[in-house]
Amino acid sequence: MKSSIIDRLAILADAAKYDASCASSGTAKRNSKDSGGKGIGSTEGMGICHAYAPDGRCISLLKVLLTNHCIFDCHYCINRASSNVVRARFTPQEVADLTLSFYRRNYIEGLFLSSGIVKSSNHTMEQLVEVARILREEHDFRGYIHLKTIPDADAELVHQAGLYADRVSINVELPTDAGLARLAPDKNTGRIEGAMGEVKEHIAQNRDETKRFRHAPRFAPAGQSTQMIVGADAASDADIVGKANRLYDGFGLRRVYYSAFSPIPDASAVLPLKRPPLMREHRLYQSDWLMRFYDYSAAEVMQATGADGMLPLDIDPKLAWALKFRDRFPVNVNRAGREALLRVPGLGVRAVNQLIAARRQRTLRLEDVGKLTVSIAKVRPFIVTADWRPTLLTDRADLKSLVAPPAEEQLELFAA
Amino acid sequence: MSMLPQADKDSHYAVNVPAPDDFTFWRDAARVLVQCRVPPDQIAWGEPGSTGDLFAAGDQPLPLPPANAPMVRASKPFIQAAEAAICHSDPARFALLYRLLWRLQGNRNLLDDRTDNDVRRLDELARSVRRDKHKMRAFVRFRAMEDADGQERYVAWFEPEHHILRSNAAFFVNRFSNMRWSILTPRGSLHWDGEVLGEGPPAERGDAPDGDPAEDLWRRYYASIFNPARLKIGAMLKEMPRKYWKNMPESALIPELVAGAQAREAAMVEAGALEFEERPATLPAIDRAIHGCRKCPIGELDNQAVMGEGPPNATLMIVGEQPGDQEDRQGRPFVGPAGQVFDAHMQRAGIDRGTVYVTNAVKHFKFVDRGKRRLHQTPTAKEIDICRWWIESERHIVQPRLILAMGASAARGMLGKTVSVSKARGVPHVLEDGAELWITAHPSYLLRLDGPAREEQERMFQADLQAVAERLAEMTG
Numbered sequence: 068m069k070s071s072i073i074d075r076l077a078i079l080a081d082a083a084k085y086d087a088s089c090a091s092s093g094t095a096k097r098n099s100k101d102s103g104g105k106g107i108g109s110t111e112g113m114g115i116c117h118a119y120a121p122d123g124r125c126i127s128l129l130k131v132l133l134t135n136h137c138i139f140d141c142h143y144c145i146n147r148a149s150s151n152v153v154r155a156r157f158t159p160q161e162v163a164d165l166t167l168s169f170y171r172r173n174y175i176e177g178l179f180l181s182s183g184i185v186k187s188s189n190h191t192m193e194q195l196v197e198v199a200r201i202l203r204e205e206h207d208f209r210g211y212i213h214l215k216t217i218p219d220a221d222a223e224l225v226h227q228a229g230l231y232a233d234r235v236s237i238n239v240e241l242p243t244d245a246g247l248a249r250l251a252p253d254k255n256t257g258r259i260e261g262a263m264g265e266v267k268e269h270i271a272q273n274r275d276e277t278k279r280f281r282h283a284p285r286f287a288p289a290g291q292s293t294q295m296i297v298g299a300d301a302a303s304d305a306d307i308v309g310k311a312n313r314l315y316d317g318f319g320l321r322r323v324y325y326s327a328f329s330p331i332p333d334a335s336a337v338l339p340l341k342r343p344p345l346m347r348e349h350r351l352y353q354s355d356w357l358m359r360f361y362d363y364s365a366a367e368v369m370q371a372t373g374a375d376g377m378l379p380l381d382i383d384p385k386l387a388w389a390l391k392f393r394d395r396f397p398v399n400v401n402r403a404g405r406e407a408l409l410r411v412p413g414l415g416v417r418a419v420n421q422l423i424a425a426r427r428q429r430t431l432r433l434e435d436v437g438k439l440t441v442s443i444a445k446v447r448p449f450i451v452t453a454d455w456r457p458t459l460l461t462d463r464a465d466l467k468s469l470v471a472p473p474a475e476e477q478l479e480l481f482a483a
Numbered sequence: 484m485s486m487l488p489q490a491d492k493d494s495h496y497a498v499n500v501p502a503p504d505d506f507t508f509w510r511d512a513a514r515v516l517v518q519c520r521v522p523p524d525q526i527a528w529g530e531p532g533s534t535g536d537l538f539a540a541g542d543q544p545l546p547l548p549p550a551n552a553p554m555v556r557a558s559k560p561f562i563q564a565a566e567a568a569i570c571h572s573d574p575a576r577f578a579l580l581y582r583l584l585w586r587l588q589g590n591r592n593l594l595d596d597r598t599d600n601d602v603r604r605l606d607e608l609a610r611s612v613r614r615d616k617h618k619m620r621a622f623v624r625f626r627a628m629e630d631a632d633g634q635e636r637y638v639a640w641f642e643p644e645h646h647i648l649r650s651n652a653a654f655f656v657n658r659f660s661n662m663r664w665s666i667l668t669p670r671g672s673l674h675w676d677g678e679v680l681g682e683g684p685p686a687e688r689g690d691a692p693d694g695d696p697a698e699d700l701w702r703r704y705y706a707s708i709f710n711p712a713r714l715k716i717g718a719m720l721k722e723m724p725r726k727y728w729k730n731m732p733e734s735a736l737i738p739e740l741v742a743g744a745q746a747r748e749a750a751m752v753e754a755g756a757l758e759f760e761e762r763p764a765t766l767p768a769i770d771r772a773i774h775g776c777r778k779c780p781i782g783e784l785d786n787q788a789v790m791g792e793g794p795p796n797a798t799l800m801i802v803g804e805q806p807g808d809q810e811d812r813q814g815r816p817f818v819g820p821a822g823q824v825f826d827a828h829m830q831r832a833g834i835d836r837g838t839v840y841v842t843n844a845v846k847h848f849k850f851v852d853r854g855k856r857r858l859h860q861t862p863t864a865k866e867i868d869i870c871r872w873w874i875e876s877e878r879h880i881v882q883p884r885l886i887l888a889m890g891a892s893a894a895r896g897m898l899g900k901t902v903s904v905s906k907a908r909g910v911p912h913v914l915e916d917g918a919e920l921w922i923t924a925h926p927s928y929l930l931r932l933d934g935p936a937r938e939e940q941e942r943m944f945q946a947d948l949q950a951v952a953e954r955l956a957e958m959t960g
Contacts, residue, residue, distance in 0.1 A: 073703050080707035098657035104677065109658040115621045116722065118733055120709035121741045123718025130708060168697050169704075171637060171662060172625040327713070345713060424595040435598040 075155040076165070082135040082146055083181060086238075087294055087326040090114055091127045091176035091211040094233040094289035099209050106207025108170060108177070110233070114211070115176055128179040128213065129169050133157055133194055137183030141240070141251035143299045143328060146183045156185075159197040166202060170210055177211030177233075178202070184217060192220035192228070199231035211289075218258055222265050226286070229269055234289035234321070237262050239314065242307045246300030263318040266291045270319065290321035297351060298344040299328040303376030305369045308354055312365035315358070325351045350378040357385060360416055361409045382467065386412040389449060390467055399451040400431050413445035496521060496545065499529040500577060504570045504646040513581050514555045518548030523585050528577030556587055560594045561605075568608035570616075570646045579604055616647045620654055622727045625664060626695035637664040640691035640730055646670060649682070656680055667691050698732040705733040711744035762876045766795055769876050773846045779869045781847040781862065786811050791842025791877055799838070799955050800883035802874065804892040804925055805845035808857050816841050821927035825889075828926070828941075832948035834955070840881050844888070844896030845870045867895050884918055884958055887951050890925030908947055911954070919954065923947035 091114030098109035116125030134156035135146040145152055157165075166178045180198055184191050195214050202208035214232040216225050229235050237259055241247040244256045266287065273286035293314060295307060302310075311323040327348035354371070357363040371387040372378050379387050389396060389412045398407045400422055408419045418439045425431060425439070433455040437443040448457050448466060498512050509528075516526060557565075565580050573579075583601050587593050596602055625637035637659070648671050655666065656675055666673045667686035674681040719737075728734035763769045773788035782788075789806035792815060809819030817825050829836050844867055850857040862870075874896050878886075888894045895901050897920055898912070904924055912920040924947075929940055 073700055076700060077703050077707045080704050084708050084710045099660040100657045102660075104660040107659060107661050109654075111654075115617070117621050118705060118731065119719040119723040120705065121716055121719050121737055121744065122710045122713040123715030124710075124713075125722065126705065126708060129704065131704075165700070169701060171659070172627070172695065172697055172701070173623050173639070173659075174697075174701050345715070421597040425598050428590075428592060428596040429598070431598070438598050438603065 070155065072161060072165070075157060076131065078153055078155040079132045079135060079157060080130065082132050082152070082183075083130045083179075085145070085326060086130060086179070086181060086215075087124075087324040088179065088213065088236065088292055088322070089116075089125050089127050089130070090234075090289075090292070090322060091213075092289070093321060094211060095285055097209050099207070102207055102209065106209050107167070108208050108210035110176075110209065110211055117174055117176065127176045128211065129166050129175050129177070130179040131157070131162065131165075131181075133159070133162060133180060133182035133191070133198065134185055135183045136185045138186075139184055139251070139253040141254065143240070143250050143296055159194055159201060162198045163201040163206070166198075166210075167206060167208065170208075175210075177208075177213070179213040179215075181215035182217065188217045188219040189221055189224060192217045192224040196224060196227050196231065199228065203231050213289075216262060216266070218254055218262065220262075225262065225265060226269055229266065229273075229287040230284050232287055234292060235266055235287050236292040236294070237266075238294040239310070240294070240296055241300055242295050242297075242302040242310045243300060246302060250299060260318070263291065263293070263314070263320070267318045291318065292320055292322040292324060294324040294326055297325050297327050297348050303372070304347070304351060304354070304378045305372045305376035307351060308358075308365055308368050308372075311355065312358065323355065325355075346380045347378070350380065350384055354378060354384045357388075361385070362406060363388070383412075385410075386445075386467075393466075396449040397451045397457050398449060400436055401426050401451075401453065411446060411449045413440055413442055413449075493525075494521070494546070495525050495527070497527045497529060498545070498577075499531075501531070503530045503572075504649055506566050506569045509569060509577055509580065510565075512545060513584055515545050515548055516581070517555045517584060517588060518552035519546045521546070523578065523582040526578070526581060528581070530574070530577070533574055555584070556591055557584060558587065558591060558594055561587060564594070564605050564609040566650075567612045568605055570612045570650055571608040572645045573608060576608055579608070612645050612647060615643055615645045616651045616654075618727060619643055619647060619651055622723075622731055623655075623666060624731055626692040627697075628692045630663065634663060637662055638691050639664070639666045640686070640688050641666060641668050642726075642730065643668055643670065644726075648673060652680055695732075702733050702736055706736055706740060709740055711740075714741065714744045716741060762879060764880075766790070766877065766880055769873060769880075773873055776846065776873070778872075779866045781845065781849045781866055784847065784850065786848040786850070787814055788846045789814055789816055789843060789848070790846075791816060791840055793836075793840035793842075793881075794838060795840070795881055797838060797840035797881055798884050798959055799834070799951070800840045800842065800878065800881055800886045802886060802888045802893040802896060803841070803843045804890045804927075805843050805862055806848045807859055807927070808848065808850070810843075811848035816843055820930055821925070824926040824929055828945055828948050831945060832952045834948065834952050840877075840883060842874065842877055844874055844893040846873055862892060864895060864901065867892055868899065871896055871899065878916075878918075882916075882918075885921070885951065885955055886914070886918055887921045887923060887947075889923055890928065893925070894920075894922045908943070909950065921947065921951050921954070 091110070092112065094110050094112070096110060096112050099106040114127050116127045118126040120126060132146070134154070135152065136154050136156060137144070137146045137148055140148040162178070162180065166175070169175045170177070178198070180195055182191050182195055195217070199212050199214060202212065212232045213234045213236065214228045216228055216235050216237045218237065225235065239256070239259055240251055240254060247254055247256055269286050270290065273283070276283040277285060295310065297307065307325070314320050314323055325348050327344050354368045357368055358365060367388065368384060370391060371384040378384050389410065395407070395410060398411050400408065405419060405423060408414055408422060409416065414422070421439050422431065422436065425435065429435070430453045433443065433447070433452045436446065436450065436452060440446050447455070451457070496516065500508050561583065568576055568580060579601060583593065583605060586601070593599065594602055597606065619641055623639045623641050625639045628636055628638055630636045648666070648668055652673050655664065655673070659675070661677065663677055664675050667690050669685050669687070672683035672686045674683055728737070763772050770790040773790065776782045776788065789810050803817060806816065807819045807821065810816055810822070816822070826836060845862045849860045849862050849866070851860055886897060888897050891901060891904050894904065894907065897914070902922070904922055907922040908924070912922070914920050924940060924944055926944070929937060929944060932940055
């Protein structure tokens with residue numbers, strides 16, 4: 068007998084919690100009033116986090132699996148064929164109803180739907196597309212939809228998915244081919260990247276069409292993303308950053324998510340049974356920001372890693388880079404260009420923009436910079452102002468201890 | 484020719500803004516006042532409900548500007564920030580905005596200077612209003628009820644910090660245009676009937692329904708999507724401050740989710756460990772397996788696993804804490820300084836080490852690297868518990884009838900819980916399989932003492948070994 072919706076929701080949401088992606092932003096703006104008031108939902112460009120879980124992650128979408136039955140046997144995955152977890156499945160109609168029910172109460176921005184693979188890749192992909200079709204066509208749902216595409220599904224099905232969804236994604240899973248071969252024996256880098264390449268083609272083609280035909284349906288307006296699991300194999304941070312960079316360049320990805328490997332119930336014997344390396348995940352996200360917003364190249368981020376290819380855990384990658392390239396500092400905040408200011412540890416994009424605007428009004432003093440930054444102590448050794456010049460501070464051996472906060476014990480709440 | 488009054492130099496004006504978020508009224512009044520050159524300190528701004536009229540006598544009508552008054556200049560960034568900031572609940576906002584507008588006449592780029600205190604304050608007000616608006620969009624929770632005509636209406640209760648209700652209405656109209664809904668707040672209410680937006684008076688919490696059938700589903704979803712292995716309470720509180728919790732159905736779950744997280748994670752790890760592998764069938768197989776063990780962080784250090792040694796059918800098993808520096812280098816248990824102390828006492832007690840299976844509760848050497856030296860570190864309870872798998876596997880094969888655990892870590896390795904050595908020593912503890920467990924201090928503890936204290940502990944250690952030797956003699960007859 069089928070168990071109740073609520074019990075299946077518990078199983079299929081629990082199974083989806085290892086997926087790091089939560090974004091509901093960056094898609095086309097639309098709302099239900101414009102559609103004549105018949106439909107429901109809107110997207111504003113900027114996503115809304117409707118709640119936060121005690122793991123610090125935001126909840127903006129109903130993130131569930133259509134089913135956690137799976138014919139694949141990926142070691143890191145709780146849903147792998149050989150796992151003993153309780154299995155459940157939703158019908159497409161049930162997922163659509165749940166989404167609408169939550170959306171009407173303003174719990175969510177939309178749906179993030181993934182699935183274990185049942186029967187075949189195509190069969191599974193058809194079911195995912197059906198959920199989106201019900202929402203979009205039968206209910207004129209204008210909220211956000213993220214569909215995870217299934218490896219090896221037909222290009223035509225992926226194309227349909229992209230026409231309904233704001234974003235599509237396929238997980239590369241492991242940063243190295245060797246890791247994937249060992250931990251996800253049924254998956255294959257070539258096929259995963261092939262699928263990404265197809266989506267990239269669809270997006271490019273669609274951009275072309277929408278230029279020529281104003282009403283051409285948009286294909287995945289929020290682009291495609293992927294996820295890599297961190298800490299399940301031996302890949303170094305440098306390997307991971309390099310891989311992410313190739314994915315950004317090669318497939319025009321909007322985001323690469325990192326998911327610290329979590330100990331999972333009924334874990335496979337080849338995996339480490341350790342707490343997730345959350346600080347490592349955090350450093351990788353910081354390095355991702357450096358590339359996306361601070362104009363660092365992947366090679367420069369890799370320069371911030373140690374001899375073992377790992378980013379330091381006690382300081383952020385921007386500071387690590389600055390400590391290695393002290394000859395680039397100090398930077399004169401009254402004269403330096405934007406790129407140089409963006410390299411100063413402790414100065415964010417916002418602070419840099421404000422400094423540049425303010426210095427057209429007046430010559431900046433240390434106190435002025437202090438008003439625009441969170442911690443002047445961290446910034447001070449790296450800048451020159453009208454009234455401040457660090458005296459060889461960047462040559463001091465103990466600079467790191469002067470600017471870096473004392474190392475925080477990660478996950479102190481778990482300490483025995 | 485104008486017959487209307489113009490501001491004279493000493494006139495004070497009290498301007499009462501009719502609604503707390505009425506930007507248009509403020510803008511029109513401020514424009515006139517600037518054109519009449521009324522300096523900021525001669526105006527008292529008020530709003531409904533505000534008390535203490537600064538210029539009680541100053542309620543004269545606004546002056547009219549001279550016909551040749553110059554255009555009032557306000558930059559676009561100022562207008563945008565002012566429209567947001569006017570919704571703030573700070574009573575000083577009107578005066579701040581006027582002061583900035585006044586100063587903008589002399590410096591049209593004033594807003595670029597974020598080091599200016601007025602500019603920063605404007606920025607703060609505008610940002611906190613935008614944040615409040617955003618949080619309202621995020622944290623409003625509708626509950627379904629029935630209107631008099633039998634149709635569904637969705638009603639929410641929300642407590643905004645600032646006067647954002649009106650300026651936030653369009654968002655909800657655009658998003659939920661095919662629903663009937665109401666948002667009730669202590670500052671006023673909004674009602675949408677599918678076509679027209681109406682405004683209503685302030686409401687009370689009791690005016691809104693207190694539950695919804697979808698909330699059980701939502702709470703179950705909230706609890707399930709949370710990963711207990713990644714507790715980060717600070718990050719949650721930063722984005723979802725407690726002040727919003729009371730009106731969100733899911734937030735009541737947070738305390739138990741947090742409290743249960745550690746247990747859930749431990750259960751996940753333990754459940755994983757149980758299914759982890761089959762017990763090796765022989766001592767050499769255990770030896771091989773512990774060399775590859777990475778179940779806890781000690782296994783990741785630069786060390787080697789140290790296997791127990793002795794006859795595979797020994798009656799007596801002696802369990803130490805963990806290998807030390809010497810043991811790690813040589814790959815054998817009890818060969819360092821503590822091992823020598825141990826050997827000497829064993830000899831005196833008349834126990835032949837060659838007949839005893841000697842092993843450790845933890846298989847790898849835990850240390851911190853201090854240049855040339857590797858400083859021993861005590862394993863955590865969890866690390867000992869993880870390593871129990873191996874010591875149990877050894878026991879499974881050797882099947883000793885008598886076990887001597889030396890030190891608190893070894894005792895935990897055998898019992899699965901922490902006991903006090905001083906209280907537990909000297910008496911037998913019967914284990915589940917009938918084997919007898921004796922507990923004593925670890926010989927390395929003796930090494931750390933000197934003088935009378937050392938003599939005392941040596942004596943007690945020797946007495947414990949003596950008792951074990953006698954019990955062993957009884958058992959082997």
